[in-house]
Amino acid sequence: MADKGVVARLRQVAVDRVGPTEQSLIVAWGGFGATFGVTRAITHWIRAGHGPSSGGMSAGGRHLHHYNIGILLLAAVGGVALRGEERHRRHPVTATAYGSGAALIVDELALLIDLEDVYWSREGRSSVDAAIGLLALGGLYLAAVPFWHGAARELIPALGRR
Known part of the structure; x- marks a missing residue:
C-alpha cells in the first residue's frame, strides 16, 4: 500500500507544476494511448472472428474505416478551437477527443499513405505498433516533464526508506 504522505506529496507536485496547458496535453496523450490500445484490441478481436461478420463498421454495405471517425473528431476539436469558449477549449473532453481522433487516424496511417487496405500486412503493422506505443509513452512524458x-x-x- 502506498504511503499516504507520498500520495499527498505527488498530488501537490501535480497542483504546483502542471498548468492548464500541460493538463490538456496529458489528457490528450492519455486519450491517444488508450484509444490506440483499445482500437488495436478491437480490430484483432474482429479479425479473429469474434466481431461483426462484415469485419467492422459499415453503412449501406460500405466498409467504414475508423480513421473516418478520427477525422470527424479532429474537425470537431478544430471547430471548438476556432469558435468555442475558452472553458470548452481547455475542457478535458476536448483534449480527449483530440488525442482519440489522432490515434484513430494514426492507427490506419499505412492505409492513408498507400491508399490500399494494407492494415494487416506483417511488414507495416509491427513497426507501426511499436512506433505508436513509443510515441504515446513519449508524449505522455513530454507533456508534463516538470x-x-x-x-x-x-x-x-520514499523508496529508499522502505
Whole structure:
C-alpha cells in the first residue's frame, strides 16, 4: 500500500507544476494511448472472428474505416478551437477527443499513405505498433516533464526508506 504522505506529496507536485496547458496535453496523450490500445484490441478481436461478420463498421454495405471517425473528431476539436469558449477549449473532453481522433487516424496511417487496405500486412503493422506505443509513452512524458521530475524527486527518497 502506498504511503499516504507520498500520495499527498505527488498530488501537490501535480497542483504546483502542471498548468492548464500541460493538463490538456496529458489528457490528450492519455486519450491517444488508450484509444490506440483499445482500437488495436478491437480490430484483432474482429479479425479473429469474434466481431461483426462484415469485419467492422459499415453503412449501406460500405466498409467504414475508423480513421473516418478520427477525422470527424479532429474537425470537431478544430471547430471548438476556432469558435468555442475558452472553458470548452481547455475542457478535458476536448483534449480527449483530440488525442482519440489522432490515434484513430494514426492507427490506419499505412492505409492513408498507400491508399490500399494494407492494415494487416506483417511488414507495416509491427513497426507501426511499436512506433505508436513509443510515441504515446513519449508524449505522455513530454507533456508534463516538470511533474514527472517532481514525482521522481518525491518517490526516490520514499523508496529508499522502505
